[in-house]
Amino acid sequence: MIAAAAPRLTFLPRLESVRGLAAVSIVWYHVVPQFIETYVTGMAPVVLFFVLSGFVLARSLQNDPAPLRFFRHRVFRLLPAAAAAVLLLTVLHATIGFYVGYLTSFDPLNVVLNALMIRSDINGVMWSMTVECFATPLIFWSALTCTRGQVTPLWILVAILFGLSFVGPYIHLLGGFTNLSPLYAFTVGVLLHHRGASFAAKLGPRAAAILTLAAFALFLFCALRKQNSILIMLECTSASILIMMLAFSDRIRPFRILDAPIVRFYGRISYSFYLLHPIGIAVAFRILDTNSLPVGAAIAATxxxxxxxxxxxxxxxxxxxxxxxxxxxxxxxxxxxxAVRPLAAQPEQALS
Structure with missing residues (x-):
């Protein structure tokens, strides 16, 4: 007797919407410091991205655990848009001297390394994509381990990586703008996919609402502080709770905003939006004259x-x-x- 195949996990549009909101929020993180002296950075949304990637990729691997397809899909998903953004910046620099962040080398080798997400000095925000590419084997191994029911090794790994997040040479191991402090967030996302449903199911409506509100407040509190390893861990924890409630509970009414068409739209374009938002910010500063505006109005306009x-x-x-x-x-x-279908249609011939 052949066992029935496990049902395929479906797409969760609200998770995509959250990614869109996080991508848009990073614009404000990068605009505000141009007007107000602050230590606040855009790390919190990136931590959320990492947890979300681990969660979504674990779902994908549960549907199709084939390693070759997994890595191929990652390449086709991440590389083309990232390479296009780097090539766009290269063309803009060659034609009008345009660049984002600080002026770096646009020699062919550096352009190729940036397009492949090995380096991120042409488009600084792509440091997170360098980390995500680096984490892809970790995500695959974590999902495979969870599928086998071996959760303890992953919690040990999370603890080790959290401990390493206090060590400078580890944090900057990949060079440039990269930061490995939140690397464990990918594994947490995988664990969340495999264990989050059972935890969420134990919560009553009131407890779920309180937990969601507390997680949002904690995430916001940490996001508006100077980042360190403890705050990044708290951001990972609170982001995980929010993603868990989004994925496994439909009783939280404020989540309905994620169903709005405009939010869904930014969810769909979130990856390209994230890659290209430094260009949008640079253009905004070039075309606007905010010197005569109050600080709040200047920030809003920009x-x-x-x-x-x-x-x-x-x-x-x-x-x-x-x-x-x-x-x-x-x-x-x-x-x-x-290629396989003709053989499947003729089982006797295939077995002979």
């Missing part, structure tokens, strides 16, 4: 303009780069299925 500019270039990137390449990656699966 942030909204940056979001508008980024949206205008992120949507084409999503529509004409991200979507086609994701589809191309999946076509390899279809070709393999087509």
């Amino acid at each position: 942030g909204l303009t940056a979001i508008a500019v980024t949206t205008a270039i992120a949507w084409p990137s999503w529509r004409f780069i991200e979507k086609p390449f994701v589809a191309l990656g999946k076509r390899f699966d279809g070709r393999r299925a087509d």
